[in-house]
Amino acid sequence: MASDPIATAFSIDVRSLVDLQALCPELQIITVSAGERYDALCKSSNPTVKARPFAIITPTHEAQLATVVRYCSSATPPIPLTIRSGGHDIHGRHVLEGVALLDVSKLNNIRLSADSKAVTIGAGVKGASLLRALDLFSLTTGTGWCHDVGMVGWACGGGYGVASGPWGLGADNVVGARLITPSGIPVDTDNDPELLWAVRGAGLGNFGVISELRLRVRPRPRQLAGMITFPLQDAKTILGEGLYRMSTDGTLPPNYTGEFMIATTPEAPIMIFLWSWIADPELDADGEEESIKRGWQFLQNFKSLGTVLADTVEETTMRKFQESLKPYMTTSAYAHMNSSAISQLSPEVVDILMKNSPPLGSPSAIVCHHSHGQTEKRNGPKYRSYPVRGEHYILGVTGMWNEGSTQAFVGEQVHWANTVHEAISKTTALLESRYWSFARPEHCNSLSFFEEEGVAKLGALKRRYNPSNAFPAAFPVL
Incomplete structure (x- = not known):
């Protein structure tokens, strides 16, 4: 035989x-x-x-x-x-x-709750699939900017995205989870509030494999969204006199979510904003029509801060907007990323960004996640384990190159990314806690991210559910 x-x-x-x-x-x-x-x-x-x-x-x-x-x-x-x-x-x-x-990509079941206020998703569900499924019921939920990011990894690692301003981070919208522990026995966060706290920011393998995640869903709102491009030379007015001023004087609307990328064309560096305004009944006592009017006005005020090179903002939906970003989010480039968290876009930080744009003609970029609005309402240490609190910005400085690039070109991109990271690390706006999902492994220190009390609490849960450390690449490393 x-x-x-x-x-x-x-x-x-x-x-x-x-x-x-x-x-x-x-x-x-x-x-x-x-x-x-x-x-x-x-x-x-x-x-x-x-x-x-x-x-x-x-x-x-x-x-x-x-x-x-x-x-x-x-x-x-x-x-x-x-x-x-x-x-x-x-x-x-x-x-x-x-x-x-x-x-776990094949664990892609999606199940809506009877009251349509939550959705249960398998560990392999991606943002685009979830939005398409919810769209059939005129519902939606917060997702990342990229269509094929896994929802469990995104939400349980923090979760910056299209609706961070009005709805908070992905971790803020986790209402429950089911995990498979190393013994093969499932556990549910409904039976352990501390485990739910831990999953909201530190649940990527430390206590078991998440087989299902439960997320809050909402009626699909009216939304303005698109991309706005400015020359980088306008960063001082847009970031400094615009976002920095509005953040410090409390006038930045919570309906707004805007994350930006600094990149280059063959001729000059540019700044691209992913721009979103969501009309939400919890924020808008005067109704969605008035909210949309305020959104259009805020957009005009925002655009007046610089010279607009391109503007695609329109009334749309979460699903359609995310689908429109597909061409910009799909890449096979080689990458070397450094990441920092800062408390504000201070003049010192803006100056660094303006003076250290990516090398002309390269695919390298600086990506910035912005956390404000409702994110701040749900950021207490008793609510979620995710460590970065209050309004803040996550900077991902990424040197990039394509297959076949010369060693000299590769070296230039890596040197640039390291240089910008070092400069930001010396600013007074630097925060010790950061976004583990972006940070280089050698920069990830549990004590500095979660502090002694957080590490002790997470460690106790890990010893209870995963004493054998069955998943050595869990986030965070405890």
């Missing part, structure tokens, strides 16, 4: 997983021996990530997930797992050498 090809492959690549395949014959386990199929599944969104897990395991339902987690955790020695949903970690921490990659 011919030998079993799967068993033969495992005897060469990952002998330890043969019994797992026997337990779950339908479970997809791909190893290096699968060649191009393995390479395609192993591919990272950032091509600089070269690590190759010894296996990629893809469960399709929760029972399979529980079996995988229990099997790997109880093996002798234990088989460490990393977790991938959308795969958007620019530093590739979900792909480690010699570790089994648990790909």
Whole structure:
């Protein structure tokens, strides 16, 4: 009789997983021996990530997930797992050498609650899929700017996005979760309020694998959204005399969410705003029509701060706006990112940004996430574990290059990203806590991010639910 090809492959690549395949014959386990199929599944969104897990395991339902987690955790020695949903970690921490990659992308169920106030999503659901599903019921929820970001990783790691101003961060909109612990036993945050607190900002593998997440949903609002482009030379008036002034005097409307990117054309550096205004009944006592009028007026005031090179703002929906951003959010460029958090766009910071634009003609960029409005209302340490409090800005300084770039060009991009990061790190606006999902691994220190009390509380929960540290790339590292 011919030998079993799967068993033969495992005897060469990952002998330890043969019994797992026997337990779950339908479970997809791909190893290096699968060649191009393995390479395609192993591919990272950032091509600089070269690590190759010894296996990629893809469960399709929760029972399979529980079996995988229990099997790997109880093996002798234990088989460490990393977790991938959308795969958007620019530093590739979900792909480690010699570790089994648990790909949860097939856990993509979406279930609306009976009262239409919450939606339960599987671990693999992405923003675009969720918005399309909710659109059928004239509902929506906050998502990231990028259409294919995994919702669980986005929300449980913080979650800056299209509706941060009026609705808060992704973590603020998590109302519950179901996790598979290393024992294979599911736990629900409804039975442990402290676990819910932890999931809202530190739930990426520390206490188990999230199989389902419950998010708040809302009736689909009227919304103005689009992209506005200015020359970078206008940054002083737009950021300094505009956003900085409105932030400090309290006149920045909570309906507004605006995040910007500093990039270059072949001729000059530019600043691109992703601009959104949401009419929301919790914020607008005078109704949505008046809110939309105020939004148009705020847009005109905003545009008057600089010379508008392009403006695509229109009345739209969350789904349509996110879909319109697809061409700008899809890239296969190599990247070296540094990240900082700052309390304000102070004159000192604006000056650094203006003097250190990306090298002309390169794909490098500075991305800025802005947190204000309702984010501040739900930022108490008792509500969520996510550590960055109050109004703040997350700067992602990313040196980028394409395949085939010369070493000199690559070196220029990396040097630029490091130089800008160092300059920002010396400003008085710098915050110690940062966005773990953006920060380089060598810059991630749990004590500085979560402080001693937060680390102690998170550590106690981890010892209760995941004492074997079954997921070595969990965020944060405790």
